[in-house]
Amino acid sequence: MKRFVITLITIGLLFSFAYAGQMQPVMEKKPVESPAGVRLAPRRNVPQYTFTKTPTTVAPNYYDYMIGGYNNLPLNLVPESQGGGYFLTWTGRNSPTSDRKSYYGYLYSSGMPIFVNQIVTQGEGEHGMPALVVDPVDGNPFYAWTQNVDTDPVSEIVLTSDAFIAGIAGLVNTTQVVIDNPVTPTAPDGTETTNNVFYWPSLAIGPSPLAGKRRLYLLGRQNCNVYLAMADFSRDDVENGIPLNWQYSSVPQLNTWELNAVPNKTYLALETDSGGNVILAGYHNSYSIENDIIVFICGNFGQGEWTFHSFNSRMPTWNPTYPGSNGGFFIDDEGQPFQDQDLHWKLLNSGHLNATLDSGGRLHIVGIWALAGGDGVFFPHFQFVKEAVYDPTWNNFEIRDIFPQKNCDDLFNACFTPWDMLPPYGEVDEWIYDEEYGYYPYTFTDWPFPHWDQAAHENTMMFHYNNVKITRANDYGQMAVVWQDSKRAFDWCVYHYPGYEAWEHGTDIYIAYTNYGGSEWQDPIVLNNVDTPELAGIKPMWVYPADRMIYTGFNQYGIKEGKLGLMFYDDFTWGSNSLPPPYHPDPDGGRVMFMELHIGYLDANDPSQAPAPAILAQNWPNPFNPNTNISFELPQPGPARLEIFDLRGRLVSTLLDKEMGAGKHSLNWDGTDSNGAQLASGVYIYRLSTGRTSASRKMILLK
Template structure:
């Protein structure tokens, strides 16, 4: 990526920005529209922001090139093409509304390119925005042409626990769980669903969050039903909990819907017993900064393997909760003092395309002899699990290869501000692990998020005509019908192949014979191969 040659159009001033620096690349390989070739995609994020607040908003540039085996073996130079997503360019230059994208690249075997993840948003006055924050940008033509965005709300509210004296434990905040990570990948399973693993933090209505209350969750976009889902990953909501939609750290025992245990002492007053987690490769939340959060921003690292032919996939991340408890409260947690020298590697498995997941395996320098004396950091799994056979009880066995960094001193030296006097480095290691995939996955909680693709007609009420629009997540069959209040078909406005993105149809208030219909309430219904949706409209003559 030759950054000095990349100019981004500023939609607010009409002038291009020329100081962009696109770094932090992700690479994927997919099909090419040209016969006997493949296409490589590189996406890089802009480290230069032009927002009104000056806060970072990393719009992306995509470079793609076609290649063949012969071209690679002959050392031929590739011909690169470049494109951007105009909406992200607009976010990077917005003088008012602030949006920061955290997305990653995925491609399928049909030429669809996806930029998938989430974003944070603030209004011009600095208050948090409640706009939908899970996104997928789709280009259906091998990265060439138009990008369409579909979004849905991903954050969800959680009740602030009420103490016996009537106060709420977390001050007077309104609480919710929301995205709090940026170093994830995305994979597409054999069922056409995109997965991306991330960290969610217990947050407040004042744009703050609690470092000790962070969970690993999986966001899923189903390209067939055009819907988003949020999946509890670790920790998970307990089996039998039909009250809470997701895991609640102070309500993990029956009866559900109540605080498990409330404690009291003169120093702290009332406080609930809360299960804490720290799904990060370091224990000190204030590492690299005088303010909490810098370590988590730089260090979060959660990865998924692609799905193999048997539907097997693996999730890998790290956790430092044992180290945090053993370092800060050794008298209260003597069983964790041995774990204070480094993080754990967490590995969860799925044999059904990520529909259900096992509880995680834990690898660490205490319980795993092969890691004795090591500080395993920055774990990256291989692209796919290798199927190697079945166990005696019929469960599949997969071989996971992964790299990790054996750090000589726990923590990064190059990220400001370093806490060590010198960079003493470390060693890159490769490890293979044969894993038996469990026969029955543990309880998995997936909350679907409705993604409406049929829009409200405009104008409404109308006379003599109105426009009906619908957004298609990919090319496919669609039918748009109008019905009267008796449920009788009035007219079919569209019946054919609709293209990716926005489609619009005008209804002039006539039936199938071209005769004008009377004033009143009508219903219009969109039907696709995997989705149906109905809305109302009013004709007033």
């Protein structure tokens, strides 16, 4: 297998004031060339869905990068007691040359935008990266963002609230400066670290020690450290515009890390629980075998002692051994096979993660786990969405697959292993021989990013574009994880695999759903502008779920169902012009949009609810030359796609792609590709995909 080290351009740890809205890329591991593999379509019980609100324009926007912020959920539910609906916030520009500002909107319960505006009349200069939290009791929204309000060259973090009286949005209170940069935290040894500048705010609300009030928390971040502000409020305080009294806290461990010669780069999300605890959770760059997942907890409503908990994201795996040799398939920079103990899955490329609590008080940290080697490299095509789950009550920690998931009878592998999906486990499912590349394992790969081009923005696309988000659990345990995947766009734009042309300008939205507080995830719903009519003509980017799902009741089988709101950006030209260096030269922008899905649930233990699978028969004759018949049976009418792949995962022909009636069907294939050219002898895969299930079989063309 050819190997080329790709140089990842690193800007370093120094913060650039000129681009205070963007995180600066820092080396985690070097990407190396890896086989593209085959896309794995969702195959387990995928939830049913309908659009309760089709994609609707909220506002035009000429700012086209991470519009909803980094570690936040910029779409928040309004309590039903206050009329329901959603508040949302985003970074925007109202023209290609205008300054970046912070905006907000209020969507009525029907999903229609009834109020959209700039948060406040702001001064000149670039502002933005807003955060939002809605008071779960009285429905008042709080907004925080960066804005320079004094004479020094750095911005402050400021905050305002909306009185939201009688369901009227836009009654914005006077702006308060909460973090007046620069700040001077003190390390445990008494050392002061001067000129700290904190940006990228997050907000959370928890209980207050004062009767009749809640406590608002604001977190400011920089590359290593954080700064926490807290203040108590009541509805009367917000309605009357009373300034909040702020207290501050810093984390001793982070103050110490900041004094390192090379400070640890941290990626932390803010959360609170009902017991008055403040939680910071995420990970840091680990340059050796050490615990990289970090959780800080402060009791007593943010005024207690900070406790530090750390865990290792590394999950062991094994290096497939070539047939007839002792050499492993995955090799290091010097061409030597990795030893099994050096090859592992690791949390990477997830700086925009968030963390939330489920109904049992467990903490969920979602992100991307990449296949990595002990010499500081990772394999870009082997990246999958997983979660780290921490139970603070018992101090238990585990890592779980979200998608794809390993089979429940696989007791050998620690997690989903894309070359070992079938029993007997611990062996490569199939080796393929290629005259150019030699042997390589038949494997599944993924690309969990909203763009296909790894080289974008001077090879920092994965650092800047990652955006896996998880909702909080509602009172009924419903949660969702949302991300985007560009595997099909990659397969067309890089390899020009026939059949993927439609994905040249589009990516998939993945929505994984659980009814059980995150203890079990179903395979994701997939939305895109090819197969989803409601998204036709839209290039969705920067997709954010609402902070919670809306419980809607039980279906006829007694299973809970709910609605999920989604805020996203329709990017007129795919890729960011706002993020330097720009991916493309056209500042044509796009539009902020909203949509809402009603999601049903299929109980895997109840056969009456599971979709009846399509039956795909073995082709006949097999082996064949050059014609063979492929038969299948559909249990109900619906869309059907029959595709032929070679063993490298390349789509060679699409035999069928249309609505089909229920019953038995048969097609003849003459051994040609999509251009009518005869194919060489070999093993081919034929796959039948319906709206809910897929099935694959192998066949042999023998000349």
